[in-house]
Amino acid sequence: MNGKRIIIVTGGTLGDWALGDIHEDDVLVGSDRGALYLIQHGYTPHISLGDFDSVTDEELSRIRSSSLTFIDCDPVFKDLTDTEMAFNWALDQQPDHIVLLGALGTRFDHSLANVHLLRKGTEQGVSCSIVDANNQIIVINQSTRILRGSYTHISLLPLSLEVTGITLHGFQYPLQQATLQIGQSLGISNVLKESEGLIELQTGLLLVIQSKD
Incomplete structure (x- = not known):
């Protein structure tokens, strides 16, 4: 198929x-x-x-x-x-x-x-x-473009023990070569400033959760 x-x-x-x-x-x-x-x-x-x-x-x-x-x-x-x-x-x-x-x-x-x-x-x-x-959830392991669509918030959570090299483009709260580890809430409730944004990462599996209230 x-x-x-x-x-x-x-x-x-x-x-x-x-x-x-x-x-x-x-x-x-x-x-x-x-x-x-x-x-x-x-x-x-x-x-x-x-x-x-x-x-x-x-x-x-x-x-x-x-x-x-x-x-x-x-x-x-x-x-x-x-x-x-x-x-x-x-x-x-x-x-x-x-x-x-x-x-x-x-x-x-x-x-x-x-x-x-x-x-x-x-x-x-x-x-x-x-x-x-109210939600759309994906998992990424490489740099990915994200469309804002009808969602108001976007959260990033590690699905592997850690995700390294996270750099955000087009987000209200930027990250630059950041590392997220299981148990951290740093990636919660970000916002896309434009119609789309770019998430770059180097290693790991990252949950991308777009949501609206």
């Missing part, structure tokens, strides 16, 4: 905002209850997969019959979350980009685990992002 964008819809917090992130030519993956969300809004998942322990038998039957491909597994005898199963499938397709919708929610453990999936994508050279109503 080179040249394609894969949208994974999973079972966290979803709303009408998510529909605006789905494009006509996207490959749609439904993870557990995320598959039901797609179907309820008129979309046909290319593949639906998971243990489906968060849907009723009737909803499961609908997901099974409305998906081009359906894969289920035992909810007890499995090692991966439904979202990671979907993410691994998406990585195997070698797309240009993977977007995770519904990957954040009330379960902080699942939310954090899903953020960590971005590291796996980055290390395999696949651009990935998590999007919800």
Whole structure:
């Protein structure tokens, strides 16, 4: 699926905002209850997969019959979350980009685990992002241009033990060859002064979180 964008819809917090992130030519993956969300809004998942322990038998039957491909597994005898199963499938397709919708929610453990999936994508050279109503999250390991879009704030947090050589261009609060270490809040709540900015770095994995209140 080179040249394609894969949208994974999973079972966290979803709303009408998510529909605006789905494009006509996207490959749609439904993870557990995320598959039901797609179907309820008129979309046909290319593949639906998971243990489906968060849907009723009737909803499961609908997901099974409305998906081009359906894969289920035992909810007890499995090692991966439904979202990671979907993410691994998406990585195997070698797309240009993977977007995770519904990957954040009330379960902080699942939310954090899903953020960590971005590291796996980055290390395999696949651009990935998590999007919800108020945030867009990516992980970078090289110099990257960032578009401001509709977001008011941008925060930088290390996902590796440290990130070195961080230099910011076009930001209200500049950094020059800075090092960020796990546990520091120096990179929180910066602002892009223009429509785009540049983040340079030398080593490490950096979480870039764009947000709006």
